[in-house]
Amino acid sequence: MRIWLMDSGGAGFRAQTAGLGNAIAARHPQTAITTITVSSRLWPRLFLSASLPDKDRPDVVIACGRAAVVPALAAKRRHGAFTVYIQRPPKANAFDAVVCGLHDNLTGDNVLPIIGSVGGFCANTLVHRRHAAEKIFAAVPEPRTAVLIGGSNRAFNFTPEDCRQLAAEIKETAGDSGLLVSVSRRTGKQNTAIFDTAFAGSKHFFFNGNGDNPYTDMLAVADRFVVTGDSVNMLSEACTAGKPTYIFPLRKKFICVTAAKFHRFHHLLIDNGYARLWEKRFDEWSSPAFNETARAADFVLRRYHEWCQRG
Known part of the structure; x- marks a missing residue:
């Protein structure tokens, strides 16, 4: 073929x-x-x-x-x-x-x-990759939380204020555990700089968009995920890893018809047990297999x- x-x-x-x-x-x-x-x-x-x-x-x-x-x-x-x-x-x-x-x-x-x-990705692929990925993030203490950050799109705004709120809530909730943080092209320079400052330190890993992207390795070693609600792809890939996944909701634009589509997607993940809304805490729960x-x-x-x- x-x-x-x-x-x-x-x-x-x-x-x-x-x-x-x-x-x-x-x-x-x-x-x-x-x-x-x-x-x-x-x-x-x-x-x-x-x-x-x-x-x-x-x-x-x-x-x-x-x-x-x-x-x-x-x-x-x-x-x-x-x-x-x-x-x-x-x-x-x-x-x-x-x-x-x-x-x-x-x-x-x-x-x-x-x-x-x-x-x-599928769960088995990430399991096989975990051993090699552990070497990359050896300095990041467990349990590790992967924070996957998107940005403004047709449906949502992601302002500097939102970035500071997300960074502060994640750091407070994570405590002494490690953070693996990655931005995307939509995050923008100003917002990326906010996260770069917030997550500086030896126990955290921050990918600012330059150089080789360790995204797949982050999926392989993370024990849980916090993902901004603007990205269907990132949320789907986090759920594929089979670990607790939390959706950080973004603010809907004032006039927008596409936000409803994203909200339907979020509720499908939540109703089927694949994800939960971010409520400034990490719970222990198991996600069902996800391989669409x-x-x-x-x-x-x-x-x-x-x-x-x-x-």
Whole structure:
């Protein structure tokens, strides 16, 4: 099987296409994967659609991000490829399979609604990585709390005041235990500087966005997580680790229709026992197994084999 992964260039899009593509490859022997990054600008996108390579034509195209819609459907027309879209597409029935969040409220025979998002990790992967990751964070005392920080988006504001509040609450609650803190591109320079100052010290590890990102190693060694509520990907990946996960809610923007989608997602995690709202305390509790990526891979392969049988 030959798979093309098409994404819009963002790290979150790329993580989802790679996660699903690798999960399918693990189930299907002799799979070759090619990654194609699509420009978000119109003309490069249309040029790619008109000049897709004939060599190594794909059996399956997995796309994520609005900029990847046109090139993915062009590959379907030109190469007769089976097309998969991750997240909610503009027109669901244009694709052979759609994997999107339950919070998107999309249904159909070709649609698999999942909790959260697909990704590149599973609990077993992180267990195997833990030994090597322990060496990286040997100076950070246990139990270790991973604090995964996002930033403002279409739905939420994340102000310097919010950052100071989160930092103060986490430090007070953690006490003498260690903290593994990571910011993202959306955090911004001003907010990153606030966290850099707040979490300075030998018993904490702070990733400011420069250099090699130890994100996966943090997932492997953390005993619990606090994650800002703006990121479906980070929350999904923390839950995949199978450790207590807490959602730090951000302030909804004054006029916003997309915040409701995030709140539905948060409640799905909470109602199914995968996460709890942050209430300035750490509780001892066990999270059920969370591996929506495996379920998505099984769904796509089943749809693909049915599609092949129809000719």
